[in-house]
Amino acid sequence: MLAGDVGLAEELAQDALVAALEQWPAHGVPANPGAWLTTVARRRAVDTLRRMQRRDRGHAELAHGLRTAPDDEPDVPDPDDLDDDVLRLMVVSCHPVLPAESRVALTMRVVAGLRTDEIARAFLVSEATVGQRIVRAKRALAASQVPFEVPTGPERAARLSSVMDVVYLVFNEGYAATGGGDWIRPALCDEAVRLAGLLAGLAPDSAEAHGLLALIQLQHSRRDARVDADGAPVLLHEQD
Structure with a gap:
């Protein structure tokens, strides 16, 4: 920031x-x-x-x-108690000056740390398209000189839908990995469940937030049944 x-x-x-x-x-x-x-x-x-x-x-x-000038200035406490670093950064990154797809792609890359090919798979587009979206998003933020600060009230609420999109797509990547030797990435699934729980607490009246949490918790509960002892995928009708 x-x-x-x-x-x-x-x-x-x-x-x-x-x-x-x-x-x-x-x-x-x-x-x-x-x-x-x-x-x-x-x-x-x-x-x-x-x-x-x-x-x-x-x-x-x-x-x-x-x-x-002093290097260590005291942090200003957030008025709405949004004290989770990852969630704060996601809210900041999902800035409304960017188109919805660009803000989600940028947040998945910069905050969630997903690779370009993983983001491209999430959007069902080419890596080149995602790369261009991210570059344009960075340029737009720099050109607009938007303040890198955590919004509050209605302005924050307006960004939560994009943050939920990010959390959902992060869980999808953990649930069925794009590449690598593992079919599932448990750390990504766990982090998505954690963030979804924070979002549901942050927006207790949002049916979308609670629906997202319920959806990924339901899928997450089947995680261990989806692979065998060697990490190979198990077909649905054979899962215990």
Whole structure:
């Protein structure tokens, strides 16, 4: 959110992961890994923004002010208690300035971490089409200079339908994987069920949210019966 650019935010997140791979084996995993990664990414973002501003504007006064500004500003508490990091990012990414399919594809790539071929399979389109949608979405967000902040009230409610689409498609990828050696990806299924539960709690009067949760819980309950001990798929009439 601090970066204000989706592409830059992806690079900063990758830098934070590299830092973790370098430091955690030597010093141990911190008590709160998510907070550690967020702090590192934020500091990298501040450093990057300082370099960009010094390069583009060349104002010594501005550079001095940025050097002396505190790096760790306190987080502003969310008024609606949306404190799950993944769900917050999904709500932010599903910005209404983007067409519905583009915002869902972008969120599946940037937040859920799915590959382009997996997203293309979800939409039943080519990888090239998905790649173009994601590129155009990033450019549109940058050109519109939309604020990377978590909306509240009606503005948030208007985005939840797209967030539900993302959660549903993430579960589908976990339920029947696009590729790889495993027929099912349990971690994706578990995360989709968790997010669907949060959405149902966030929108207790939404029949769509509760319907989504019920649907994926029903399918998820059959997960262990769909593969044998070796991970091979079991036909429906042979499932226990």
